[in-house]
Amino acid sequence: MPAVAIPGSKSITARALFLAAAADGVTTLVRPLRSDDTEGFAEGLVRLGYRVGRTPDAWQVDGRPQGPAVTEADVYCRDGATTARFLPALVAAGHGTYRFDASPQMRRRPLGPLTRALRDLGVDLRHEEAEGHHPLTVRAVGVEGGEVTLDAGQSSQYLTALLLLGPLTRTGLRITVTDLVSAPYVEITLAMMRAFGVEVAREGDVFLVPPGGYRATTYPIEPDASTASYFFAAAALTPGAEVTVPGLGAGALQGDLGFVDVLRRMGADVNVGAEGTTVRGTGTLRGLTVAMRDISDTMPTLAAIAPFASGPVRIEDVANTRVKECDRLDACAENLRRLGIGVSTGPDWIEIHPGTPAAARIKTHGDHRVVMSFAVTGLRTPGISFDDPGCVRKTFPGFHEAFAELRRDIGC
Template sequence: MTMDIFLSLLRQTGLEGGRTRLDVSKSSQFLTALLLIAPCAKNDVEIEVVGDREMPYIDITLAVMEAFGVQVVSDGYKYFRIEGGQRYQPRIYNVEPDASNASYFFAAAALTGGRVTVQHLHLDSMQGDVQFVRILEQMGCQVAVSDIGITVTGPHQLKGVDVDMRAISDTALTLAAIAPFADSKVTIRNIEHTRWQETDRIHAMVTELRRLGVPVIEHQDGLEVSPSSITPAAIDTYEDHRMAMAFSLVGLKARGIRINDPDCVSKTFPNYFEVLQGLYS
């Protein structure tokens, strides 16, 4: 079936509604998608959630739905009911900066002892990934919050950390990329679910760090990275935008780093490398 025919069928038959059970143990994105379309169903939609996951992105989804006039009844993260036949209402809505993508620039400051400010981003953001700056703080960075945004200033030497990144796992690759430059081991825990994202991110991180000559121990739910000098290499990105953006940071401290398939960043940040280059100006 072609996509055009599939979309035509969707337009013709619509969404009936009803009750379903959804496993979110590998990703909450499926739940987000179902929640977003549920108000347009002909009848009520009830979703019983199974599987254990931190779900900060569901909080964002529900907040945005409410902002556009849609009501959702929920019992924690285990049950959701959305009345069918609702309609999203137009309004002016300010979109926050992308906290996940901001992590690369905060990490650039951390890695080089420089200073980076991301404007219009604040610690009370709905996006959990903004808390990545708290990990950088543990590593010796200075974090300043103002009306302008968040500023990270890097230290002379990064410190090692042992962190649970389950709630902010999109930034785990960022931390892994700068980990070899810390003064002691960096341990990343509780991110097993990232094995089922754009790629098996744990194994990809381990493989590419080892390609750089970095001692790494792989665990089912994370990895341990030891301090190391860097061997120049070309980094495979596995068609994963976050692999490309995270490992590009290594090139700020080590010569000879090449990123294979850099265009994969187009998924979320098409001009990432141009913006990164702009830090030099």
């Protein structure tokens, strides 16, 4: 039974870096993800004057509840959406002038709902080029707090940024959310804030965040559930294959572990235990219709194995995947058609018909999840290649080596 060592969660590492920087004291993050995104976040903190000590197994961050140690900084956010959305909120609570820019890919991704909410809270924030996109400048004088309304229908990261900011304001925040996608990611945020000493109250669509700041702690980072989905899918696709991911079990924070429930519905054997999760391929892979709004990062994983199901696979309520690193709905459809598979799409859905994929070169659009998903298709389709295989460094620099090892272990 291959036990796969999955790197730490990107989502949890990014939130932990924010919380550690904002906390009173020194925080130790155990087994954080080391990837382009998280290194970019840590580098951004260093540019802002925070001390971040990094060893292979742990990072230590000296918190500064009062905000950045420098009064001027230029921060390059690379491709990282968490860096690009969380750090402007962090600096707003400090005092100084801070400019943020990002890669062309990240410049295309929206953050307008977040910056509108920050402006509503009195933050002096200016977009230098396209409104609602990087680059931007924050002239920070601290945040009083108060009431704000937010549309989080494109990304739950907007809400997470405001929730994380709340304890750093002088009076706290009352956040009313009019729409919310990927709700489990918000639950991750609330659980992590609790671990750093802040309890957020929720009344329906209203979040009440108290002032008072965070306290430092030692925080272990669990394995990344989105990354685990490729290895679980590989097991489900391969009769008799079994994959276990230790450290990602019943108490996991990440909603994307719910992807194994989709595999169970399709016919895989799934066991979610206290210490880890195991998926075993049974030789059965049924078609289904599934809404994936709350686990939309795993939509490409399901799309990539869908051709091997016995009936059509229809994935619904995933409009937000169109504003990720690329338009993932269109990217999945385009690549499945390259493989000779019948596909239909709509504004928020994709339907994939059974078929036998043929060898093709996958157009990745620089999106790590497109590469990792179609690597699973490659288990049953010799000759699949990628125009940019290296973009996996965003979240899992060693993916290709780890997946090759899994392929050997399960006999593909």
